[in-house]
Amino acid sequence: xxxxxxxxxxxxxxxxxxxxxxxxxxxxxxxxxxxxxxxxxxxxxxxxxxxxxxxxxxxxxxxxxxxxxxxxxxxxxxxxxxxxxxxxxxxxxxxxxxxxxxxxxxxxxxxxxxxxxxxxxxxxxxxxxxxxxxxxxxxxxxxxxxxxxxxxxxxxxxxxxxxxxxxxxxxxxxxxxxxxxxxxxxxxxxxxxxxxxxxxxxxxxxxxxxxxxxxxxxxxxxxxxxxxxxxxxxxxxxxxxxxxxxxxxxxxxxxxxxxxxxxxxxxxxxxxxxxxxxxxxxxxxxxxxxxxxxxxxxxxxxxxxx
Amino acid sequence: xxxxxxxxxxxxxxxxxxxxxxxxxxxxxxxxxxxxxxxxxxxxxxxxxxxxxxxxxxxxxxxxxxxxxxxxxxxxxxxxxxxxxxxxxxxxxxxxxxxxxxxxxxxxxxxxxxxxxxxxxxxxxxxxxxxxxxxxxxxxxxxxxxxxxxxxxxxxxxxxxxxxxxxxxxxxxxxxxxxxxxxxxxxxxxxxxxxxxxxxxxxxxxxxxxxxxxxxxxxxxxxxxxxxxxxxxxxxxxxxxxxxxxxxxxxxxxxxxxxxxxxxxxxxxxxxxxxxxxxxxxxxxxxxxxxxxxxxxxxxxxxxxxxxxxxxxxxxxxxxxxxxxxxxxxxxxxxxxxxxxxxxxxxxxxxxxxxxxxxxxxxxxxxxxxxxxxxxxxxxxxxxxxxxxxxxxxxxxxxxxxxxxxxxxxxxxxxxxxxxxxxxxxxxxxxxxxxxxxxxxxxxxxxxxxxxxxxxxxxxxxxxxxxxxxxxxxxxxxxxxxxxxxxxxxxxxxxxxxxxxxxxxxxxxxxxxxxxxxxxxxxxxxxxxxxxxxxxxxxxxxxxxxxxxxxxxxxxxxxxxxxxxxxxxxxxxxxxxxxxxxx
Numbered sequence: 001x002x003x004x005x006x007x008x009x010x011x012x013x014x015x016x017x018x019x020x021x022x023x024x025x026x027x028x029x030x031x032x033x034x035x036x037x038x039x040x041x042x043x044x045x046x047x048x049x050x051x052x053x054x055x056x057x058x059x060x061x062x063x064x065x066x067x068x069x070x071x072x073x074x075x076x077x078x079x080x081x082x083x084x085x086x087x088x089x090x091x092x093x094x095x096x097x098x099x100x101x102x103x104x105x106x107x108x109x110x111x112x113x114x115x116x117x118x119x120x121x122x123x124x125x126x127x128x129x130x131x132x133x134x135x136x137x138x139x140x141x142x143x144x145x146x147x148x149x150x151x152x153x154x155x156x157x158x159x160x161x162x163x164x165x166x167x168x169x170x171x172x173x174x175x176x177x178x179x180x181x182x183x184x185x186x187x188x189x190x191x192x193x194x195x196x197x198x199x200x201x202x203x204x205x206x207x208x209x210x211x212x213x214x215x216x217x218x219x220x221x222x223x224x225x226x227x228x229x230x231x232x233x234x235x236x237x238x239x240x241x242x243x244x245x246x247x248x249x250x251x252x253x254x255x256x257x258x259x260x261x262x263x264x265x266x267x268x269x270x271x272x273x274x275x276x277x278x279x280x281x282x283x284x285x286x287x288x289x290x291x292x293x294x295x296x297x298x299x300x301x302x303x304x305x306x
Numbered sequence: 307x308x309x310x311x312x313x314x315x316x317x318x319x320x321x322x323x324x325x326x327x328x329x330x331x332x333x334x335x336x337x338x339x340x341x342x343x344x345x346x347x348x349x350x351x352x353x354x355x356x357x358x359x360x361x362x363x364x365x366x367x368x369x370x371x372x373x374x375x376x377x378x379x380x381x382x383x384x385x386x387x388x389x390x391x392x393x394x395x396x397x398x399x400x401x402x403x404x405x406x407x408x409x410x411x412x413x414x415x416x417x418x419x420x421x422x423x424x425x426x427x428x429x430x431x432x433x434x435x436x437x438x439x440x441x442x443x444x445x446x447x448x449x450x451x452x453x454x455x456x457x458x459x460x461x462x463x464x465x466x467x468x469x470x471x472x473x474x475x476x477x478x479x480x481x482x483x484x485x486x487x488x489x490x491x492x493x494x495x496x497x498x499x500x501x502x503x504x505x506x507x508x509x510x511x512x513x514x515x516x517x518x519x520x521x522x523x524x525x526x527x528x529x530x531x532x533x534x535x536x537x538x539x540x541x542x543x544x545x546x547x548x549x550x551x552x553x554x555x556x557x558x559x560x561x562x563x564x565x566x567x568x569x570x571x572x573x574x575x576x577x578x579x580x581x582x583x584x585x586x587x588x589x590x591x592x593x594x595x596x597x598x599x600x601x602x603x604x605x606x607x608x609x610x611x612x613x614x615x616x617x618x619x620x621x622x623x624x625x626x627x628x629x630x631x632x633x634x635x636x637x638x639x640x641x642x643x644x645x646x647x648x649x650x651x652x653x654x655x656x657x658x659x660x661x662x663x664x665x666x667x668x669x670x671x672x673x674x675x676x677x678x679x680x681x682x683x684x685x686x687x688x689x690x691x692x693x694x695x696x697x698x699x700x701x702x703x704x705x706x707x708x709x710x711x712x713x714x715x716x717x718x719x720x721x722x723x724x725x726x727x728x729x730x731x732x733x734x735x736x737x738x739x740x741x742x743x744x745x746x747x748x749x750x751x752x753x754x755x756x757x758x759x760x761x762x763x764x765x766x767x768x769x770x771x772x773x774x775x776x777x778x779x780x781x782x783x784x785x786x787x788x789x790x791x792x793x794x795x796x797x798x799x800x801x802x803x804x805x806x807x808x809x810x811x812x813x814x815x816x817x818x819x820x821x822x823x824x825x826x827x828x829x830x831x832x833x834x835x836x837x838x839x840x841x842x843x844x845x846x847x848x849x850x851x852x853x854x855x856x857x858x859x860x861x862x863x864x865x866x867x868x869x870x871x872x873x874x875x876x877x878x879x880x881x882x883x884x885x886x887x888x889x
Contacts, residue, residue, distance in 0.1 A: 203405050212397060225414075226412065302456070
């Protein structure tokens with residue numbers, strides 16, 4: 001177990017190194033010139049060169065990367081080109097909001113997806129099953145900004161149950177979480193349905209029934225823990241998908257997370273912030289997957305980590 | 307005579323189809339008395355399993371009791387609401403199933419699953435203590451430790467003991483055992499059958515034993531029902547069924563049963579070897595530790611040497627995990643090995659990857675499960691022609707003609723080549739697999755448990771076909787099987803394997819007439835004898851487990867030394883195989 005953990009952490013570090021190299025190079029070959037953005041249109045070539053030198057952007061790319069990596073290893077993500085503040089502290093200030101949103105989204109997708117999946121499986125072939133599967137298909141296909149606007153219109157504007165946007169209380173969290181989780185809920189309900197149907201056919205379910213157990217106990221104690229196993233491994237990957245989603249969702253709901261930060265930075269070619277957000281997301285994805293893998297043996301005793 | 311504990315009258319079970327209900331079991335009647343063992347025997351599709359599920363009230367959706375009555379101690383069960391039926395299931399009628407590997411929930415401990423069964427019917431019981439008692443009753447080693455273990459940590463035989471413990475924990479009136487030993491090795495089958503008989507003597511539980519194995523019937527039954535296509539063909543006390551079967555179907559079924567001692571003496575074959583194995587070893591690495599280094603090895607095959615002569619049937623016997631299938635894969639060049647393997651003049655490459663077309667052409671395989679061995683999306687004619695296509699033999703029309711010949715040769719009609727595998731029965735599918743193996747006119751066919759999944763009557767005909775093909779084409783067979791009776795019937799020479807090593811090797815007469823190694827004797831003695839008059843010498847009741855073939859790097863099993871006991875009959879010294887491996 002300890003050996004497994006150490007090996008996985010080393011692997012994770014290598015992945016993060018790879019992510020940093022690729023992102024850095026991509027941003028370097030980007031046709032947009034950050035210096036021009038900072039200097040403004042009317043700046044003289046001298047001013048531009050001056051800024052370029054100040055930011056160290058006149059140096060060869062590997063020197064730039066080396067400096068960046070050296071800083072990163074010391075917890076320094078550099079400074080924003082435009083705001084001149086520390087990228088690390090900008091991200092740190094906004095990370096809690098995003099983590100809150102992601103946790104909300106995970107809970108939303110699991111609660112909605114797993115419940116509907118189980119209900120559909122238990123009503124297989126009936127109209128309820130069919131309608132749930134149509135709904136899940138719609139949930140998977142709907143673009144996030146459409147879902148967001150629809151939810152806002154119905155639950156915030158018309159019904160007034162939740163605030164239209166902003167951050168702070170639990171009720172602020174509900175609509176953004178559901179928006180972000182609804183696609184996953186659609187996937188999970190389908191996965192859970194087929195997984196549950198497989199498990200219900202298994203020999204040990206027949207054994208459980210032959211023992212004289214009641215229907216609820218067979219479903220909750222014997223079928224569910226087995227059916228949920230394939231879903232657990234997927235949760236780690238969700239964090240990656242969410243990282244794409246936060247940009248849209250945070251903009252629509254005015255949620256002060258790193259998605260908004262990234263969005264503004266992309267518009268202004270504020271490379272240190274884009275780098276910082278990318279690295280932070282990569283860390284979250286890598287840790288999320290590691291966590292999902294570490295949880296699995298507790299649910300499935302057949303899996304040993306080594 | 308006392309009242310029967312369970313009686314079934316005019317039971318008809320039907321499945322809903324688009325064309326209306328189709329009966330799976332028709333007009334079945336029987337009575338079961340306390341302490342009695344009733345065997346329901348029949349081949350696949352005879353309705354024996356459906357009957358047991360009907361008694362349990364566990365028929366799959368779409369399958370229903372159409373008419374008739376099932377009565378337990380005067381209580382009619384077919385009309386009972388599910389709520390009340392639940393109280394009977396597990397408590398008064400319990401069931402054990404064929405597949406111990408999949409019949410226990412993988413994510414719950416043995417103790418939890420046992421205690422749950424007890425607590426469901428008796429909420430006030432000291433379920434943990436009763437569960438422990440039940441594990442002791444089935445003679446499971448280290449019962450306290452088993453309680454906390456998960457099913458995957460136990461072998462198949464141990465899991466079937468757990469299933470029996472679970473079924474008998476509440477002292478049911480009726481125990482239904484649906485092919486309880488079919489998936490087990492023959493020595494484990496012996497232990498489980500002994501256990502069932504002992505427990506029945508202690509508790510007086512009535513047993514319905516469902517089996518296709520007439521040997522098991524002869525050993526266990528008081529009375530027998532023979533079923534075919536959902537109908538009872540014959541019912542009689544066990545001695546009568548075997549001595550004076552009244553119905554032709556029963557006679558045919560009994561005639562098809564392979565019996566030991568039927569083999570007869572064949573002239574020893576003297577020919578050049580078609581395959582030679584010299585000191586072959588196969589092991590799999592187990593990685594672990596920080597750097598993922600190899601820490602342990604599975605020693606699947608250890609220092610195995612033998613020759614297969616041209617035109618000979620050479621059999622490998624042994625229990626699951628003894629390495630017999632691994633040898634087959636090494637010979638076909640599908641797994642890396644050490645040592646020398648030569649087949650039909652081709653040296654098999656050691657890497658398990660780069661076997662050339664020559665070897666691939668001269669060695670063909672026929673697998674256990676014909677349904678899994680045939681691609682369901684291809685026509686059977688294409689499947690049989692595929693080896694010819696791969697080896698670029700003939701034109702399309704020549705290949706088609708060749709395939710038609712092959713179909714005729716294996717007893718199928720050439721008109722069937724444009725059908726799909728699912729349109730054939732199990733026996734026919736295995737014939738298709740044999741036709742495919744024959745397509746390249748191989749010198750050696752490896753038959754890995756090729757008849758194990760077939761009903762006895764089908765099995766007998768497939769074995770006949772294999773014998774004819776051998777005579778006709780001079781093919782050699784490497785026949786891999788756990789079924790000693792089948793092996794005795796078709797083999798020229800036999801090697802007995804245990805934990806990756808050969809412990810005894812000789813001609814059929816030597817192995818079956820004069821078995822020397824204790825393991826060979828145990829294998830032969832464990833086989834159920836299809837004769838109710840046969841009295842088995844009392845054997846020690848044991849629950850042995852085959853030791854693990856996993857060894858730490860640098861250590862390994864002691865090498866078995868074979869010595870000639872006369873006439874080429876090679877026997878290992880017994881002591882060498884008794885060392886338990888450490889992992």
